[in-house]
Amino acid sequence: MPDPLTPGIAAGRLAPQEIASNFADLHPALDLHEARVAADRCYFCYDAPCVEACPTEIDIPLFIRQIANGQSEAAGETILEQNVLGGMCARVCPTEDLCEGACVREIAEGKPVEIGRLQRHATDSVMARQGHPFTRARSTGKRVAVVGAGPAGLSCAHRLATKGHDVTIYEARERPGGLNEYGIAAYKSVDGFAQREVNWLLEIGGITIEYGRALGSDLSVEGLASEFDAVFLGVGLADVNALGIEGDERDGVENAVSWIADLRQASDLTSLPVGRNVVVIGGGMTAIDAGVQAKLLGAENVTIAYRRSRDRMGASEFEQDLAASKGVRIVCNAQPKAIHGNGAATEIELEYTADDGSGLRGTGETMRLPADQVFRAIGQAFVPAAGLDLDGSKLRVTEAGRTTMAKVWAGGDCTKGDDLTVVAVAEGRDAAEDIHAELTGATLAATGAVLGEAARGAEA
């Protein structure tokens, strides 16, 4: 039986029950009484800072007051009206950087209202009930293509469906959800929540999903734009940045996102191989998710190496603390220089860095860490699509998500902005509103013109 000290990469380092306990819900749901107590702490602020801090602008004081007054389901609907993936956001949002970071009780006591957990309580209450709280408007006869069934695409599709448009989603993978399903740490989305949430979302009707359909091979943006009344691209970032160092191709060196996707799709976590000595290169949420989960699977040593100082890490403070609490070591100001080994990786060489204000550079001093598994988590990249202008390395869009091609909108990680689920939801929703205005506005304009002619005709 393998254990944490078993050399190399091995599955089943911990007993099944220990792995199950390690991957249990990170923030168990508040029960009704806990929710009431937590809700009572909300001050119902004027022009509340938490709302402003929420990319989807959920009316937080309102939904919390609804919980406090005994209507958790209605509270959930308040949330879902603004953010149809409010359930997942309650689980994965870096709340300390968003709503809870802005909470006045954070200022007052260093202990914000537990907005994230209250949101989960409320959204769980809605989803526990049979049925879907939203209804579709009368069919408009308009058809919209959405590429990517991730948070941006699902949010856009749902909003369009409520407006009466028919939506076809093209999804490259086998299941919907995007990073909700294939990314993020398993302990944030237990019990198949990502799939349950999508199934619930699809109850609105008017949305069909075609799997195994990606842009490029058999789908093109132009083709979709000519076939549909509008197109929304929520394709995310398909490419992973390479380390660009000696040994990058050795066995045991892999992309953190791929490994996390394997983990999320694994039916049995004891069958998922993990190294004894794991090193994660990067400083974002993905690096933490990979590092922590490697540790929870039984890796003996897990080190996250980040090339800049700690305050520059993309991962939130909560995530950094979580990693530390699980025994993951975070080394800052260290960049990878080479991965050594004989075929398979055995060791990573890191060089210390310094930034004197003129840019990051290596100091020349190096260290070596045993490493039989190395994860690249230094960012993902957008794969450009023909005919669309870029803004830096991502799609150029207006505030409402319009790309430079007529009839084509985009949102989520493939456009600029924070790579957060909640931002993707907001962008998908707002693009849907703009698409709706465009589609129905065009109709209205035509009607107006017709009426105008009729009026002129009457005059004549």
Place this chain on the structure above:
Amino acid sequence: MADLTTDFVGIKSPNPFWLASAPPTDKEYNVRRAFEAGWGGVVWKTLGAEGPPVVNVNGPRYGAIYGADRRLLGLNNIELITDRPLETNLEEMARVKADYPDHALIASIMVPCEEEAWKAILPRVAETGADGIELNFGCPHGMSERGMGAAVGQVPEYIEMVTRWCKTYYDKPVIVKLTPNITDIRKPAQAAKNGGADAVSLINTINSITSVDLDQMAPQPTIDGKGSHGGYCGPAVKPIALSMVSEIARDAETRGLPISGIGGVTTWRDAAEFISLGCGSVQVCTAAMTYGFRVVEEMKRGLSAWMDEKGYASVSEVVGRAVPNVTDWQYLNLDYVTKARIDQEACIQCGRCYAACEDTSHQAIAMKPGRVFEVIDEECVACNLCVDVCPVENCISMVELAPGEVDPRTGRTVSGEYANWTTHPNNPMAVKAAE
């Protein structure tokens, strides 16, 4: 260490904290434990006339109002007087009093409004050695339908009459417990005094329906689909009780009449407030029913510590100290001008002061960039609403304008003189100052 011993109309107790006549004082077992826990006195659960005792409902007797974290703020009850035989209660009272001679034990009584009924029970109560009696003219539910409790307390003539009977047939102190379910509390207090009462105690509970069960469409507590009004008590009623106590304390006819204060006493501070408004003892029920008998320990320590801090050597020194400062509105100084001041360091930017002032008051708070809230002196009438809604204690305060300063709202200079409504030029009934 301040002296908490109390002498209330000759009834001595180790401290001014008495348990009010209510469920906690219904039997020997409870009362012994209460004394052991540190209560200074007990008013035994109200005794009824000899004969088959009353019966209570067999469904819920209490309803509640909650604050944050299910903190009980108000309690309502539909329980009647003791439902145990008179003889049992009297025997137990005698035993307890014999074992606790230094503690106050008072018998609460409610019998029909007939002289014979009172004449019959009083000697028997006297035999127990109880230190005095309290006439229950207050219960607003159940017994009042039978012409007792509040039904007596709402008719000053009856109060005077029954009090007089009691003074005739009983030679220890007679305390008259008043109902708040009346327009002017001074009238029953005057009646009690005229009848010869040694003291009054107030308030009894307030008519109430705590809530409505919206599924059953019935008041709570609900008994088989129906509900009845009950008696309201607990922290929520304290302001009403304080006001009524103060009315009796400063009324020309009842001034100096000893008062045992009742109504939402939950902490030492509540007790100190009742005492300052003229109460020689306080009676507690809901706090004990919520937290158990041990709660008296905080009350005693708190009152004692506060008295030490203020230099009061005994409770009697505190009694009535605030009464001279209770006045009528017309005598309030209209030339006393304050303005709200927000301590920006303490402010947590919740904006509740802004919402309250902007939506419901005088639009006297400005919201500036960065969620900075500032008082607009030109508009501030010093209403205090911002202070009241601010979640941070002492963040907003009312600062007095010194004589000579100009109130930017009115343009008037603060004179520093006392000037009330009775002499105000806008008052058609104004009294002209002497030439």
